[in-house]
Amino acid sequence: xxxxxxxxxxxxxxxxxxxxxxxLFLIPFIIVFRISFSEVRLAIPPxxxxxxxHHGSPSLQLHWSSYAFLFTDPLYVSSYLYSLKVAAVSTLCxxxxxxxxxxxIAHAAPASRSMLLMLIVLPFWxxxxxRVYAWIGLLKNNGVINNVLLWLGVIHHPLALLQTDFAxxxxxxxxxxxxxxxxxxxxxxxxxxxxxxxxxxxxxxxMRAFVRITLPQSLAGILAGSLLVFIPxxxxxxxxxxxxxxxxxxxxxxxxxxxxxxxxxxxASAVAILVLLLLVVPIMWxxxxxxxxxxxx
Amino acid sequence: MNAQPKVNAPPMPAADPASAYVRIANxxxxxxxxxxxxxxxxxxxxxxIFCLLGGSGSGKTTLLxxxxxxxxxxxxxxxxxxxxxxxxxPYERPVNMMFQSYALFxxxxxxxxxxxxxxxxxxxxxxxxxxxxEILDIVKMGAFGAxxxxxxxxxxxxxxxxARALVKRPKLLLLDEPLAALDRKLREHTxxxxxxxxxxxxxxxxVVTHDQEEAMTLGTRLGVMNHGRIAQVGTPSDIYExxxxxxxxxxxxxxxxFEGRVCDGGGxxxxxxxxxxxxxxxxxxxxxxxxxxxxxxxxxxxKINISRQPPVAAPAPSPENLVRGTVREIAYMGDMSxxxxxxxxxxxxxxxxxxxxxxxERPLTREESVWLSWHGTSPVVLTE
Amino acid sequence: xxxxxxxxxxxxxxxxxxxYVPILSMVIFSFNNSRLVTVWDAAHSPxxxxxxxxxxxxxILRAAWLSIRIAxxxxxxxxxxxxxxxxxxxxFGAFRGRLLLAGMTxxxxxxxxxxxxxxxxxxxVAMEQLIGWPKGVGAVTITLAHITFCMAYVTVxxxxxxAGMDESxxxxxxxxxxxxGRVFFRxxxxxxxxxxxxxxxxxxxxxxxxxxxTQFVAGPGSSTLPMVIFSKVRFGVTPDVNALATILVLIVAxxxxxxxxxxxxxxxxxxxxxxxxxAANL
Numbered sequence: 001x002x003x004x005x006x007x008x009x010x011x012x013x014x015x016x017x018x019x020x021x022x023x024l025f026l027i028p029f030i031i032v033f034r035i036s037f038s039e040v041r042l043a044i045p046p047x048x049x050x051x052x053x054h055h056g057s058p059s060l061q062l063h064w065s066s067y068a069f070l071f072t073d074p075l076y077v078s079s080y081l082y083s084l085k086v087a088a089v090s091t092l093c094x095x096x097x098x099x100x101x102x103x104x105i106a107h108a109a110p111a112s113r114s115m116l117l118m119l120i121v122l123p124f125w126x127x128x129x130x131r132v133y134a135w136i137g138l139l140k141n142n143g144v145i146n147n148v149l150l151w152l153g154v155i156h157h158p159l160a161l162l163q164t165d166f167a168x169x170x171x172x173x174x175x176x177x178x179x180x181x182x183x184x185x186x187x188x189x190x191x192x193x194x195x196x197x198x199x200x201x202x203x204x205x206x207m208r209a210f211v212r213i214t215l216p217q218s219l220a221g222i223l224a225g226s227l228l229v230f231i232p233x234x235x236x237x238x239x240x241x242x243x244x245x246x247x248x249x250x251x252x253x254x255x256x257x258x259x260x261x262x263x264x265x266x267x268a269s270a271v272a273i274l275v276l277l278l279l280v281v282p283i284m285w286x287x288x289x290x291x292x293x294x295x296x297x
Numbered sequence: 298m299n300a301q302p303k304v305n306a307p308p309m310p311a312a313d314p315a316s317a318y319v320r321i322a323n324x325x326x327x328x329x330x331x332x333x334x335x336x337x338x339x340x341x342x343x344x345x346i347f348c349l350l351g352g353s354g355s356g357k358t359t360l361l362x363x364x365x366x367x368x369x370x371x372x373x374x375x376x377x378x379x380x381x382x383x384x385x386x387p388y389e390r391p392v393n394m395m396f397q398s399y400a401l402f403x404x405x406x407x408x409x410x411x412x413x414x415x416x417x418x419x420x421x422x423x424x425x426x427x428x429x430x431e432i433l434d435i436v437k438m439g440a441f442g443a444x445x446x447x448x449x450x451x452x453x454x455x456x457x458x459x460a461r462a463l464v465k466r467p468k469l470l471l472l473d474e475p476l477a478a479l480d481r482k483l484r485e486h487t488x489x490x491x492x493x494x495x496x497x498x499x500x501x502x503x504v505v506t507h508d509q510e511e512a513m514t515l516g517t518r519l520g521v522m523n524h525g526r527i528a529q530v531g532t533p534s535d536i537y538e539x540x541x542x543x544x545x546x547x548x549x550x551x552x553x554x555f556e557g558r559v560c561d562g563g564g565x566x567x568x569x570x571x572x573x574x575x576x577x578x579x580x581x582x583x584x585x586x587x588x589x590x591x592x593x594x595x596x597x598x599x600k601i602n603i604s605r606q607p608p609v610a611a612p613a614p615s616p617e618n619l620v621r622g623t624v625r626e627i628a629y630m631g632d633m634s635x636x637x638x639x640x641x642x643x644x645x646x647x648x649x650x651x652x653x654x655x656x657x658e659r660p661l662t663r664e665e666s667v668w669l670s671w672h673g674t675s676p677v678v679l680t681e
Numbered sequence: 682x683x684x685x686x687x688x689x690x691x692x693x694x695x696x697x698x699x700x701y702v703p704i705l706s707m708v709i710f711s712f713n714n715s716r717l718v719t720v721w722d723a724a725h726s727p728x729x730x731x732x733x734x735x736x737x738x739x740x741i742l743r744a745a746w747l748s749i750r751i752a753x754x755x756x757x758x759x760x761x762x763x764x765x766x767x768x769x770x771x772x773f774g775a776f777r778g779r780l781l782l783a784g785m786t787x788x789x790x791x792x793x794x795x796x797x798x799x800x801x802x803x804x805x806v807a808m809e810q811l812i813g814w815p816k817g818v819g820a821v822t823i824t825l826a827h828i829t830f831c832m833a834y835v836t837v838x839x840x841x842x843x844a845g846m847d848e849s850x851x852x853x854x855x856x857x858x859x860x861x862g863r864v865f866f867r868x869x870x871x872x873x874x875x876x877x878x879x880x881x882x883x884x885x886x887x888x889x890x891x892x893x894x895t896q897f898v899a900g901p902g903s904s905t906l907p908m909v910i911f912s913k914v915r916f917g918v919t920p921d922v923n924a925l926a927t928i929l930v931l932i933v934a935x936x937x938x939x940x941x942x943x944x945x946x947x948x949x950x951x952x953x954x955x956x957x958x959x960a961a962n963l
Contacts, residue, residue, distance in 0.1 A: 017763075231791040404872060
């Protein structure tokens with residue numbers, strides 16, 4: 001009897017979040033998927049109904065027009081490729097900057113480690129939007145960076161920094177750096193220092209020991225951090241909108257514009273589905289890493 | 298242990314049902330395809346300390362967790378004091394457990410920890426306070442009631458864990474590696490204290506341990522487990538002096554073991570020819586075996602004599618229980634010394650001698666030639 | 682020291698400079714008199730006039746108040762659901778739906794926000810068509826959306842805390858006669874309370890800060906603070922936003938400063954206790 005009540009209690013504890021996420025996370029994707037096969041029309045809501053009733057039974061009508069449109073208009077294809085490029089370059093920059101930082105924290109005195117970590121995380125607690133906005137003030141033509149460089153005499157005309165790829169990279173690296181550093185730190189901190197000593201004892205120089213011992217062991221951390229930066233960066237909206245080019249949009253902005261400006265919900269849905277298709281492999285990869293991390297403890 | 302023998306549980310002597318306080322019958326626990334506990338049957342008597350001894354992965358902890366109710370057996374039944382426990386959840390069992398990690402609630406004081414079990418049953422505050430005070434006095438922790446677990450030393454935590462498990466006067470107390478977290482000196486002291494508390498309260502104990510010394514001192518009876526099965530049940534001396542099979546002989550203490558063939562199975566004693574040993578073994582008080590059967594002879598290191606001259610009673614031409622060898626290694630341990638002696642067949646024998654005399658005149662040295670002999674009652678003959 | 686240590690240390694210092702210069706520049710220019718924001722008007726600065734302007738900006742104040750209310754409700758809801766999910770994932774072993782739950786709690790963390798936002802809005806529209814609820818979009822739909830993406834973070838925090846906690850504590854409580862519900866409230870909950878608190882703070886911050894998902898599920902008259910800020914800064918820098926940023930940085934820095942001091946104090950006390958216990962044993 002008691003075991004029965006225990007079982008139903010467990011069912012409730014697991015069931016409530018599962019139900020919530022089914023309704024507010026999984027079903028929405030199914031709706032997006034369905035609407036991507038509708039056609040746009042002037043109505044509320046602005047798409048052809050999901051089902052039409054034919055002689056009392058529902059019939060499903062699939063329109064491929066949105067997808068056809070996406071593949072024929074070069075604007076979308078180039079946005080996709082551009083988003084991938086931006087995300088990849090930013091992820092690489094994050095890794096190159098974040099790895100030495102995480103390494104330095106992991107090798108700092110234990111007393112100062114938590115302080116340093118706090119310094120890494122602290123900007124994250126202040127508004128993301130405002131931190132991106134701060135870069136406008138730094139990068140624009142009469143902004144801080146240009147003023148300083150002019151004053152130093154390094155340049156004689158202000159550099160066009162804002163609304164460039166460079167500005168987007170800066171914005172993404174700046175915003176996502178903590179997401180790269182934290183998993184790397186968590187990984188590097190667990191390394192056994194004796195391994196490096198053993199390598200040195202066996203005659204490996206520090207650089208070689210790093211490449212042969214530390215780097216291979218930190219692959220899981222590199223992967224987790226990279227996915228944590230890459231996946232959201234592909235769909236980034238705020239950073240390219242505030243800092244980026246106006247002649248080349250990223251896919252997140254395209255989706256948003258299709259939805260808000262053109263009110264073409266089926267095309268916006270189709271864009272979302274194609275982005276998801278692109279990201280489904282990295283997302284599942286990330287989930288596997290996460291599961292391993294949580295069960296390893 | 299490179300040649301891991303397959304051990305079959307010997308048929309249990311059917312104990313008197315009245316004396317079986319805890320009856321484990323054909324209990325199996327499978328995790329997927331792996332049988333952690335495989336058809337185990339055990340009877341445990343009221344008031345005894347029963348030690349489950351085994352290596353890691355032998356199934357002893359799984360068996361204990363099934364007694365506590367944390368794991369549900371895949372098959373078989375567990376009865377405690379005549380009551381079937383199959384459908385009883387852990388919080389309704391008359392069983393308490395002392396965890397290996399002690400599992401003291403870090404956010405509660407010592408008193409609150411000990412009172413926790415009593416509070417679940419209801420009962421007056423005053424009564425709970427009285428019982429908590431009493432049990433804390435028994436484990437000599439009366440002065441520490443207000444402390445939090447992290448303010449205690451390892452030994453003190455162990456006492457609190459014991460008090461918390463005992464305060465409900467369970468029919469059965471389960472102890473999972475109770476002394477593993479203590480350092481060596483403290484462990485010995487605590488062992489005897491545990492014994493005296495058990496005698497004073499008369500609670501039946503089941504102790505899981507991988508430490509044979511601990512099992513020997515604590516247990517009135519031991520159950521040796523291997524690969525999810527019971528390899529042997531018996532008193533400590535039964536298990537040490539008369540192991541039932543090669544696994545038990547090898548697992549408990551150290552042993553010299555030789556394969557051989559029975560050459561004379563009749564009469565008072567058994568004679569075994571062993572090519573490995575290079576002599577005939579005469580074993581008294583051994584089970585009779587058919588001539589020609591393959592058996593193993595086990596001799597404990599302390600039961601072998603080592604001497605420079607052959608013992609006088611050695612009958613030529615084919616001596617029994619006597620081999621020549623050369624001392625290869627000597628390890629001085631203080632109270633005794635261990636000698637590794639290579640016999641003529643090339644096999645190494647382990648011999649221990651107590652260092653009775655202080656400052657021996659002419660101690661044995663390495664590479665010295667010696668005679669090894671033993672009494673006819675020393676060899677144990679094993680058929681599996 | 683070896684050169685390798687030197688290199689990574691320089692990288693750390695430069696990285697920290699990189700992280701803090703933009704924030705510092707906002708703080709400095711919030712006291713600048715000039716409308717041009719980034720041109721320092723030395724004659725009339727520092728000034729507090731942008732703070733005064735901010736205090737008089739009713740649109741921002743209203744949006745901030747709405748954001749606070751949404752963040753309070755959303756983070757509380759996220760903590761309840763996230764704790765349930767975390768407990769189920771960390772303690773129930775293998776159960777039906779485990780993989781589904783695990784997948785649905787980690788995916789929102791990396792999911793591009795435009796996709797989450799779009800899908801949630803389409804859900805709300807479809808729901809209104811089907812069952813007539815929610816009536817239009819606004820504070821309610823924003824809150825529902827925020828709960829959903831915040832609970833993923835709470836789940837991860839709670840789950841990893843539970844994974845690091847000795848499960849035998851809960852078994853011991855059950856062994857001593859406590860039913861599962863009591864075990865949770867007497868043992869599990871008090872022990873994971875720090876994780877729940879930091880999960881709540883994290884959820885509050887995320888909800889308070891979210892722009893993209895909110896834009897999709899917000900309606901007219903339900904502009905949150907990030908939406909108001911975004912519409913202002915989209916067309917250039919405005920000095921009162923610098924003042925707002927400075928206030929936020931100040932609040933966060935104070936909060937983290939206080940909690941650091943508190944944690945240090947607790948840590949010291951604990952270490953002292955452990956020392957005393959060891960000494961008593963000698």
